[in-house]
Amino acid sequence: MDRPDRGISRRAFVRSAVAIGGASALSACLQREATEDVPQATLAPDELPDRQHAWNEFLATDDHGNDLPPEHHLLLGLEYVGDGPADATDEREQLEAAFRTLERAYKRGNDGLAFTMAYGPAYFDRFDDELTGVDLPEPTPLTPLEDPQLDEYDALLHLASDYGHVTLSVEEALKGELEELNGIDVEGTFDGVFEVADRRTGFIGRGLPADNQSGVAGIPDDEPVPEDAPMFMGFKSGFKKTQASEDRVTIQDGPFAGGTTLHLSKLQLHLNQWYSQDSRGQRVAKMFSPSHAADDLVEGAGHNLGDSSHVTEVGEDAADDARNVGTVGHAQKTARAREEGEPIILRRDFDSTDDDRAATHFLSLQRSIDNFVKTREAMTGTDLNEGSVGARTNNGILQYLTVRSRANYLVPPRPLRTLPAPNPT
Template sequence: MDRPDRGISRRAFVRSAVAIGGASALSACLQREATEDVPQATLSPAELPDRQHAWDEFLATDDAGNLLPPEHHLLLGLEYVGDGPADAADEREQLEAAFRTLEKAYKRGNEGLAFTIAYSPAYFDRFDAAPAGVELPAPTALTPFEDPTLDAYDALLHLASDYGHVTLSVEEAMKGELEQLNGIDVEGTFDGVFDIADRRTGFIGRGLPADNQSGVYGIPDGNPVPEDAPMFMGFKSGFRKTQASEDRVTIQDGPFAGGTTIHLSKLQLHLGQWYDQDSRDQRVAKMFSPDHAADDLVEGAGHNLGDSSRITEVAESAAEDARNEGTVGHAQKTSRAREDGEPIILRRDFDSTDDDRAATHFLSLQRSIADFVKTREAMTGTDLTEGSVGARTNNGILQYLSVHNRANYLAPPRELRSLPAPNPA
């Protein structure tokens, strides 16, 4: 149970500590969280899946079978410290020792740690060669109304846990500041291999956005985010039947078979009109579909919907709703990007208050970056903007967010995760 302490809940305090980072934040976080509850690994590194991104079987689920992602997330943008290609065997061994330390120190999943390490086009440019068998384009703007910063870090480390101190402890250990993690000796660090060039933090889970909304730019005064919402916009997402399976997003052929690609966007949220001017029905129509609002399908944040947002039934009416209703839903548009009736991306996004600004770190896994681009094009809905629906107004949730950053990465299979060559074969 959260307990108020000097006007701030434990969950909000932990979120703030993760956002600040460093040894002092870790110390403060350790005083608020029950460190004795964090289990060490139950599987040896050799027993873990070959896929880095194989999280689902280790994550908690709700009563409807929807996956519950870890509450706290930390994204570290990493720069290789050497000149030219990262091809030193001793550096690979050092990194692999670091990652195996993490796998020994924490049980995989919510109550311990889930993590992936992924590499960017800029990393492979050091070799003057693209990763074999994988299309990994440099990031670019994907809509006519965005001008994002295009990230060019060599690598991305994604850390996730229900305990904020776990992500902070891992960060400090990788910097060489801790000798032990959860009772396990630290056998490798990033020292001399990677510098941490950027850190982004976030959270997801029922009640967390409400706990962290006060005084945040992009959210109007009055704490409007509902208590049962897992994200700032007030609704549940990540329904089991709207998510691609890990099999669907896994690369099938070539030396990187068993890996996946990652697209990461930072989306700034602008929720003044969303909460202060739009009615509840308007928010439901724009997030789901006009039919969801008219039929009163969504109770609260939408937990009543079970394992499906019931959006496939209205996907084909997107153009008709845009023309006749003057509104088309975000989920309704996005649902059009399916193959054989199934979604093609797996979302692992979460909210953030970095720099005291409301944002979403939209992190998606897909077999090919082209699958993300296809999904984003469906979500943008430029084919629906003629007539009564403007380019952004009443076009799903486009007018309530702006794209701040974009990046693409390759997450290799575990055996290739430590400074992969472009063609490991």
């Protein structure tokens, strides 16, 4: 990456730089992105919400009030370098100084930085005490059709920004490679506490998948992803009325009240048939519902739908559609996993071209991992296998993805985000 390839768009180049990582990638990224517009924090760390996952009030929105996630994402799988429980006071102070550096260096939100620090079952297994107030199971395969890698990292740091160089700068600062971050002195690092065992990158936003589809395995060579699509499968997601609120996914009681749980899956995409053989109507029917296709409800990527995908109206028709139409929609099935009419998970997923393969990092927040499992069971639709609807065929989008990994984490509230004990009380 000594010099930018002039044949690559700026957005595609930045995506490539984030995926590569390191000092040279950061330097190249800084040459292609405007850096003078990245604001420092407007709130002191102590003025930020106690919920780490409280992003929505700081995010940009579209004309319909849908939250727009940051464009660039970086996931760091972390291993604690100590032998036993992570209970050293000086380590906690070191990490808290690092996180407060980030919070002072960047305004919270799209044009600055949003981040969460989460901990997995492997981290809490280091302690003699049991994790209190939260059920955090080890990840497992959720269908007989999958054989995923089950991640066992101690922690997961999720970084997100509209600027790729922000995520790269934060990564370098936490590794101890930068003394200053956006004009703020770096006061803490991961050195001697965590090592980066895995890094995963991705992006989401109108036009980004089209910019990044060239030469990617899992996508036809004629580059069919529509220009207005925010994700590789060609349609918008994350409608306000199909997302759980941050209140709904927040743990209400116990020592970790104010936190949430996080599930992370890597889904490899197989879109050759999706774009080369399936018609536009078939894609709409499989992504939304047969009624959406029959009534021509979706224009382009679906931005015309406003703040709702309008699948709650057809969720109860899933069995009839399976029996009579021979197809059920992905969103139609998933809409059945609601409580009192409301969604129970908050999706913050994004696409990826790590290893030059099209994939989605499916990241969801929920009050308990059971809520994710319930939603996944509805999406799998085993109860709908009738006629031409099989375990995968014509059953939403199941045949177009393979689950490569799964992981579960606890996202503690901010006061407990640095090496929490399993029973903080």
